[in-house]
Amino acid sequence: MHSRSLALRSLGSLIQALPRSWTHPSQSGISFKTFRLTAPGQGISIVAMDASPPPTPPSRAPENDERRFKTITSLCEWVEDYHPGGYHPVHLGDVFNNGQYKVIRKLGDGAYSTVWLARDLRNDRYVALKILVSEISASTTELRILRHIAQVAPLEGATYITQLLGEFEHRGPNGTHKCLVFEPMGPTVNSMVEELPQFNPRKWGMKVRYPPQMSKAILKQSLQALAFLHENGIAHGDLQPGNMLFALENIDSKPEDVLRQKEDVQTRSISPPVQRLDGKEDKWAPRYLCVAQPLAPFTYYGEGFKIKLSDMGGAYIFTAPPGKPVTPRGLRAPELILTGAVNKSLDVWSFGCLVFELVTGQPLFCVSGPDFEDDDHLLDLTARFGALPDELFQHWKTSSLYFTPERKLFNCELGGATEGEEPLMVEMSSMEEMFDQAGPDLDEDEARKVKALIRRILQYDPAKRPSPAEILLDPWFCEN
Numbered sequence: 464m465h466s467r468s469l470a471l472r473s474l475g476s477l478i479q480a481l482p483r484s485w486t487h488p489s490q491s492g493i494s495f496k497t498f499r500l501t502a503p504g505q506g507i508s509i510v511a512m513d514a515s516p517p518p519t520p521p522s523r524a525p526e527n528d529e530r531r532f533k534t535i536t537s538l539c540e541w542v543e544d545y546h547p548g549g550y551h552p553v554h555l556g557d558v559f560n561n562g563q564y565k566v567i568r569k570l571g572d573g574a575y576s577t578v579w580l581a582r583d584l585r586n587d588r589y590v591a592l593k594i595l596v597s598e599i600s601a602s603t604t605e606l607r608i609l610r611h612i613a614q615v616a617p618l619e620g621a622t623y624i625t626q627l628l629g630e631f632e633h634r635g636p637n638g639t640h641k642c643l644v645f646e647p648m649g650p651t652v653n654s655m656v657e658e659l660p661q662f663n664p665r666k667w668g669m670k671v672r673y674p675p676q677m678s679k680a681i682l683k684q685s686l687q688a689l690a691f692l693h694e695n696g697i698a699h700g701d702l703q704p705g706n707m708l709f710a711l712e713n714i715d716s717k718p719e720d721v722l723r724q725k726e727d728v729q730t731r732s733i734s735p736p737v738q739r740l741d742g743k744e745d746k747w748a749p750r751y752l753c754v755a756q757p758l759a760p761f762t763y764y765g766e767g768f769k770i771k772l773s774d775m776g777g778a779y780i781f782t783a784p785p786g787k788p789v790t791p792r793g794l795r796a797p798e799l800i801l802t803g804a805v806n807k808s809l810d811v812w813s814f815g816c817l818v819f820e821l822v823t824g825q826p827l828f829c830v831s832g833p834d835f836e837d838d839d840h841l842l843d844l845t846a847r848f849g850a851l852p853d854e855l856f857q858h859w860k861t862s863s864l865y866f867t868p869e870r871k872l873f874n875c876e877l878g879g880a881t882e883g884e885e886p887l888m889v890e891m892s893s894m895e896e897m898f899d900q901a902g903p904d905l906d907e908d909e910a911r912k913v914k915a916l917i918r919r920i921l922q923y924d925p926a927k928r929p930s931p932a933e934i935l936l937d938p939w940f941c942e943n
Contacts, residue, residue: 516743517531517739517741517743517744517745517746519547520546520547520747521546521547522546522547522548522549522598523546523548524543524544525543525546530543530740531543531739531740531741531745531748532737532738532739532740532745532748533738533739533740535734535735535737535752537731537733537734537735537752537754538754538755539572539734539752539753539754539755540572540577540752542737542748542752544596545637545745545747545748545749546637546747547597547636547637547638547747548596548597548598548637548638549596549597549598549637549747550576550577550594550596550637551577551594551596551597551633551635551637551640552635552636552637552747552748552749553566553569553577553579553594553749553753554566554749554750554751555567555568555569555723555724555726555733555753559581559592559631559633559642560631560633560642562584563583563584563585564581564582564583564584564590564592564644565581565582565584566579566580566581566592567579567580567581567582567719567722567723567724568580568722568723568724568756568758569724569753569754569755569756570591570647570755570756570757570758571651571755571757572755573774573776575595575596575599575776576593576594576595576596576776577593577594578591578592578593578594579591579592579594580592580647580722580758582719583644587715588715589647589714589715589717589722590628590629590644590645590646590647591625591644591645591646591647591648592642592643592644592645593642593643593644593645594633594640594642595640595641595642595643596637596640597635597637597638597639597640598638603641603776604775604776604778604779604785605643605774605775605776605778606627606630606641606643608697608775608778608779608780609624609627609643609775610627611695611697611780612624612695612697613627615695616691616695619691620691622691622771623687623688623691623692623771623772624688624691624692624771624772624773624775625645625646625648625708625771625772625773626645626646627643627644627645628644628645628646629643629644630642630643630644631644636746636747637747645773647711647714647758648708648709648710648711648758648771648773649708649709649710649711649757649758649759649761649762649763650708650709650757650758650759650762651704651705651706651707651708651709651757652681652704652705652707652708652709652770652821653703653704653705653707654757654759655709655759655762655764656671656672656673657671658759658762658764659673659764670824670902671824672821672822672823672824672903673821673824674904675822675903675904675905675909677764677768678821678822679822679939679940680768680770681707681770681821682814682817682818682821682940683935683940684769684770684771685702685707685770685772685814685817686814686931686934686935686940687931687935688770688771688772689702689772689810689811689814689931690930690931690932690935692772692778692810693807693810693930693931693932694932696780696781696782697778697779697780697781698778698779698780698781698784698807698809698810699772699775699777699778699810700777700778700779700785700788700789700790700809700810701774701776701777701778701788701789701790701791702772702790702794702810702813702814702817703791703794703813703817704817704820704821705774706772706773706774707770707771707772707773708770708771708772708773709762709763709764709768709769709770710762710763710768710769710770710771711758711761711762711763712761712762712763714758714761717761722758722761724753724756726751728751731754732753732754732756733751733752733753733754734751734752734753734754735751736750736751737749737750737751737752776789777789777790779805781807784805784806785805786803787803788805788809790809790813791813792830792832792836792840793816793826793827793828793829793830793840794812794813794816794817794828795809795812795813795840796808796809796812796813796925797841797844797851797855797923798855798925800837800840800841801837801841801855801858801859802855802858804925806925808925808928810931811920811928811929811930811931811934812920812921812928814920814931814934815916815917815920815921815928816828816921818913818916818917818920819894819897819898819917822898822903822905822913823897823898823901823903824901824903825897825901827847827894827897828840828843828844828847829843830843831877834877834878835861835877835878838861838864838865838877838878839877841859842865842875845872845891846891846892846893847892847893847894847897848893848894848918848921848923850870851923852923852924855923856870864878864879864880865879872888873886873888874886874887874888875887875888875889875891894914894917894918894921895914895918898910898913898914898917909939912938912939913939916934916937916939919937920934
């Protein structure tokens with residue numbers, strides 16, 4: 464008994480001697496270790512504290528030797544991006560804006576934000592909560608563009624662009640985050656095709672692509688939205704299927720438990736627990752990551768479905784173009800690749816690529832990376848649409864790896880031919896040949912019209928590309 468009481472008094476003295484800030488270990492980052500004090504004839508388990516807190520991670524993407532966490536293979540955002548300046552850690556059930564918004568489901572994530580379905584407790588409705596990484600929250604152009612649209616054309620804007628309902632700031636361990644409140648929307652055009660009943664269950668050899676009339680309606684509505692933006696002097700800057708959203712059925716009357724995402728690792732709704740490599744608690748990251756669950760079961764995709772453009776994070780006013788657009792690699796115009804030139808027809812070039820992609824179910828340009836990705840893209844461009852004009856070709860600094868001084872193609876191996884071996888030559892297909900090889904579900908006359916439209920849009924000279932309003936007058940879009 465004497466030994467036991469002595470051990471307890473010693474432990475009490477140790478605890479009293481700790482700094483006051485250590486009384487809440489979850490805030491201080493102190494880790495706990497269990498060990499045994501052995502007294503004659505018995506032992507007692509007590510908890511001791513590892514006094515070294517976890518080091519503050521750098522406010523940037525980590526280097527390989529700076530990784531903090533065990534690898535997570537769930538389809539989520541990269542866990543290492545939870546650092547000062549990065550994502551805000553969110554858990555299901557979290558409440559924002561002084562109790563107004565309760566998070567119940569993850570809708571998606573991107574390089575600069577995570578998006579959540581939340582219940583607006585004050586207005587008895589559901590909203591989409593977009594939480595930006597803190598490093599761009601003070602300078603985001605998205606909010607400025609959305610405010611501009613709401614000011615110059617509020618009704619049209621709500622028709623074509625996902626509607627901004629509110630905004631606020633949230634302070635977290637990784638900084639201050641701008642939070643944008645939007646109307647909730649369904650899945651992206653990228654992912655909704657997987658949900659169509661004709662592709663479930665999936666069968667071997669099945670071509671997963673939208674039916675012709677559906678792809679045409681998606682393209683036409685996206686083009687109408689693009690025409691609206693351009694008429695108001697705004698470029699979208701990131702026109703792609705991932706930023707085209709299907710409208711929902713009315714979900715405001717749905718009970719919360721029908722829409723709520725489960726915290727269940729077994730069903731892969733959330734990731735396994737986030738764990739540091741050093742075993743310490745981490746205040747910059749969430750306890751788990753949520754797997755995105757778009758609202759596909761509540762999305763209307765029948766006749767008369769509605770598409771809106773979203774994510775104006777890459778948008779810009781024509782008179783104030785950005786130095787570095789965010790257009791995806793495979794959708795970039797040749798002048799952007801070679802000279803960095805930003806003009807009002809970059810969206811149009813992207814749209815032309817998307818006509819091919821939505822109708823055939825295949826991308827027009829599959830750009831490998833990261834080594835020689837521009838060379839890969841430019842070689843494909845030359846194959847699909849013919850030789851680059853001299854004013855563009857002269858900017859291709861590595862063209863001699865592939866072309867003779869007379870501009871004859873002699874090698875297709877990225878980075879140049881391997882020394883001592885014959886240059887690699889592969890069969891190159893034009894856009895029309897690729898289109899026909901994909902076998903879209905169109906009759907010969909309609910296929911001809913679509914191919915002519917794509918070639919009309921994807922011209923090397925930006926001045927010759929039609930505007931969105933002019934493309935809407937094309938025979939293919941004017942037909943039912």
